[in-house]
Amino acid sequence: MISASAFFFYLFSAILLASAAAVVTSRNPVHAVLFLILAFFNAAGLFLLAGAEFLAMILLIVYVGAVAVLFLFVVMMLDVDFVQLREGVQKYAPVGAAVGAVLFGELWAVVLGWQVSPGADSLQGSPTPANMDNTHALGQVLYTDYVYLFQVSSLILLVAMIGAIVLTHRRREGTRRQNITMQQTRSVRDTLETLQVRMGAGVQELGILRPRPRAEPAEEEPRHEHAAGDH
Amino acid sequence: MMNWAAASPEIFLAVAGMAILLFGVLLKKENAALCTMLVLGAFAATFVMVMQTVPQTAYSSLFVTDAFASYAKLLILAGGALTMVLSLDYNERQGIGRFEFPVLMLFSTVGMMTMASAANLMTLYMGLELMSLSIYVLAAFAREELRSAEAGLKYFVLSALASGLLLYGISLTYGFAGTMDFAKLPDAVTGVDGVSTGLMVGIAFVIAGLAFKLSAVPFHMWTPDVYEGAPTPVTAFMSTAPKVAPFVVLLRVLIGPFGHVSVQWQPIIEVVSIASMLLGSFAAIGQTNIKRLMAYSSIGHMGYALVGLAPGTESGVRGVLIYLLTYVAMSAGAFACVIAMRRQGKSVERISDLAGLAKTDLPLASLLTLFMFSMAGVPPFAGFFGKLYVFLAAVQSGLWLLAIVGILTSVVACYYYIRIIKVMFFDAPAPAFDTRSASVSFVAIASGMFTLLFVLALGPFTGAAEAAARVLFG
Numbered sequence: 123m124i125s126a127s128a129f130f131f132y133l134f135s136a137i138l139l140a141s142a143a144a145v146v147t148s149r150n151p152v153h154a155v156l157f158l159i160l161a162f163f164n165a166a167g168l169f170l171l172a173g174a175e176f177l178a179m180i181l182l183i184v185y186v187g188a189v190a191v192l193f194l195f196v197v198m199m200l201d202v203d204f205v206q207l208r209e210g211v212q213k214y215a216p217v218g219a220a221v222g223a224v225l226f227g228e229l230w231a232v233v234l235g236w237q238v239s240p241g242a243d244s245l246q247g248s249p250t251p252a253n254m255d256n257t258h259a260l261g262q263v264l265y266t267d268y269v270y271l272f273q274v275s276s277l278i279l280l281v282a283m284i285g286a287i288v289l290t291h292r293r294r295e296g297t298r299r300q301n302i303t304m305q306q307t308r309s310v311r312d313t314l315e316t317l318q319v320r321m322g323a324g325v326q327e328l329g330i331l332r333p334r335p336r337a338e339p340a341e342e343e344p345r346h347e348h349a350a351g352d353h
Numbered sequence: 354m355m356n357w358a359a360a361s362p363e364i365f366l367a368v369a370g371m372a373i374l375l376f377g378v379l380l381k382k383e384n385a386a387l388c389t390m391l392v393l394g395a396f397a398a399t400f401v402m403v404m405q406t407v408p409q410t411a412y413s414s415l416f417v418t419d420a421f422a423s424y425a426k427l428l429i430l431a432g433g434a435l436t437m438v439l440s441l442d443y444n445e446r447q448g449i450g451r452f453e454f455p456v457l458m459l460f461s462t463v464g465m466m467t468m469a470s471a472a473n474l475m476t477l478y479m480g481l482e483l484m485s486l487s488i489y490v491l492a493a494f495a496r497e498e499l500r501s502a503e504a505g506l507k508y509f510v511l512s513a514l515a516s517g518l519l520l521y522g523i524s525l526t527y528g529f530a531g532t533m534d535f536a537k538l539p540d541a542v543t544g545v546d547g548v549s550t551g552l553m554v555g556i557a558f559v560i561a562g563l564a565f566k567l568s569a570v571p572f573h574m575w576t577p578d579v580y581e582g583a584p585t586p587v588t589a590f591m592s593t594a595p596k597v598a599p600f601v602v603l604l605r606v607l608i609g610p611f612g613h614v615s616v617q618w619q620p621i622i623e624v625v626s627i628a629s630m631l632l633g634s635f636a637a638i639g640q641t642n643i644k645r646l647m648a649y650s651s652i653g654h655m656g657y658a659l660v661g662l663a664p665g666t667e668s669g670v671r672g673v674l675i676y677l678l679t680y681v682a683m684s685a686g687a688f689a690c691v692i693a694m695r696r697q698g699k700s701v702e703r704i705s706d707l708a709g710l711a712k713t714d715l716p717l718a719s720l721l722t723l724f725m726f727s728m729a730g731v732p733p734f735a736g737f738f739g740k741l742y743v744f745l746a747a748v749q750s751g752l753w754l755l756a757i758v759g760i761l762t763s764v765v766a767c768y769y770y771i772r773i774i775k776v777m778f779f780d781a782p783a784p785a786f787d788t789r790s791a792s793v794s795f796v797a798i799a800s801g802m803f804t805l806l807f808v809l810a811l812g813p814f815t816g817a818a819e820a821a822a823r824v825l826f827g
Contacts (some may be wrong), residue, residue, distance in 0.1 A: 267413040285490035
């Protein structure tokens with residue numbers, strides 16, 4: 123009889139491997155992304171079993187919550203021809219297999235040669251305290267010992283934000299923006315006019331079709347000022 | 354006990370950057386020049402603050418301030434400031450004068466200063482990312498231009514790969530040594546039965562990641578295209594400060610934590626150095642675009658500088674530090690001359706555009722001649738002393754091959770440097786360039802004076818470099 127944790131380990135691992143295989147084999151890209159999400163959930167389960175609950179939660183929040191949803195958006199919104207992308211699979215399969223075999227061999231060699239330095243344990247920068255779960259322990263060092271790196275990473279995010287804005291934001295001509303000053307200073311006279319209309323006369327012969335020439339300068343003036351003042 | 358004050362120059366610069374960013378957003382006018390001035394002011398203040406730092410370790414030994422870090426930071430700030438001045442005029446004329454430009458340069462500089470002070474592989478990586486991310490955006494800053502966008506994208510994709518290599522190396526190092534702390538790594542590196550294979554692979558990957566940023570062969574592929582496509586002030590920036598920061602961090606990592614195993618990394622550095630010197634000198638010969646030529650020239654220069662690292666001795670590190678100092682001055686000056694190449698409001702960058710410059714604009718031609726002679730390593734200009742010190746260090750350690758290849762490739766490189774001088778002085782004159790602004794002239798003349806008069810101030814600079822180098826061996 124296997125223990126509960128072993129049972130869940132095999133359960134999660136089996137589903138993880140199966141869904142990972144499904145990600146690369148399924149023909150429908152939306153299915154592939156959904157399988158990816160399933161794989162993430164099972165990986166999170168494995169992390170939980172290993173006692174790394176913080177990593178498990180981060181995996182769900184970041185990868186499922188943000189990355190996978192982004193993938194889903196991309197797959198659904200962009201018209202990517204996946205059939206065309208797959209065209210060369212047969213031709214490149216031998217090369218791919220060869221590269222994979224070499225990589226596998228190298229990994230094998232590394233794993234067999236794995237040997238941790240004898241004193242490595244004592245060198246740990248911040249060993250996890252015994253009576254504490256690891257989220258708590260992380261929180262204790264993240265904003266104290268590692269505050270410098272934490273702040274640098276926030277600067278990196280700031281730069282990413284500035285970069286995204288600088289490279290994509292452009293001022294288009296003809297976009298209409300709300301100008302509160304213009305709205306407030308408008309009087310009824312600028313917009314409304316009462317006319318005497320003869321019975322049965324059309325708008326064309328009365329000459330009240332818009333745009334009316336008299337109202338133009340009144341509307342143009344503030345818009346120019348607005349364009350110069352806004353950046 | 355936390356000592357926040359150790360990083361006060363970085364903190365000040367970062368806060369100033371955010372303040373200038375807010376100022377630029379809220380001012381809502383054409384304010385690029387004003388923001389550039391403010392950033393230059395922040396650089397000057399940081400420069401003074403760095404000069405006053407005392408050697409100490411802070412932030413649970415993630416961060417260290419010592420003479421080595423201060424030397425590098427002053428050099429980084431000077432290089433950043435010089436190229437920032439170059440951007441003033443160029444950006445306005447090219448229609449890319451936006452206030453985000455100096456702010457991004459500032460954040461990149463914060464990243465580089467963090468790298469210079471790194472006492473832990475994590476600090477190194479964070480600084481490197483902050484530096485690179487800003488440069489990706491800067492390279493694509495002229496977004497209406499296809500070449501600039503291509504440069505930004507190319508640099509981003511390849512650099513992300515290099516970051517991956519670096520991270521892989523760091524994780525392997527951490528996995529096998531159990532620590533990323535530079536102070537603790539030496540004990541972990543030399544275990545009971547020598548160095549483990551995994552750790553050696555880790556070191557190799559760390560070197561590869563940093564060599565990419567240095568554009569050393571075989572990680573140089575991106576350099577010519579990115580140098581050519583990026584706006585010229587950005588190219589100038591990339592060839593000054595962002596070359597210094599990865600180099601000093603490479604020095605610190607290889608000499609400090611991995612100093613005991615120099616036998617392991619020395620061959621890698623030698624091969625990279627020789628390949629860079631060869632490619633830098635031979636591939637530049639066929640170039641017709643001066644920015645591409647400068648790209649190959651910078652590959653070659655990194656090769657020469659690596660000659661000083663290969664012996665792993667104090668005099669070698671001193672040589673590298675002097676080399677970087679002279680290289681920053683020469684590059685900033687040479688790029689000032691390239692920025693001055695404008696005809697009818699358009700920047701031109703072909704070498705043939707320089708034809709007969711001596712007849713139309715003798716001061717500019719003389720300055721460019723000075724920089725070309727200095728880059729070729731002709732005495733008594735600054736570039737000669739950089740080369741002298743690194744080759745001397747190589748010879749002292751018996752690395753004759755490096756020194757001989759270095760001297761031979763220097764001779765080859767002379768050909769294309771002197772060809773530019775020949776084009777300027779002996780070819781039929783092309784139409785004159787537009788009048789250049791005072792800011793460009795200032796950088797060209799300041800760098801020119803430095804390059805010319807370096808020989809007079811050799812003592813103080815060598816002394817500073819020596820004091821900085823001693824820290825790593827102390």
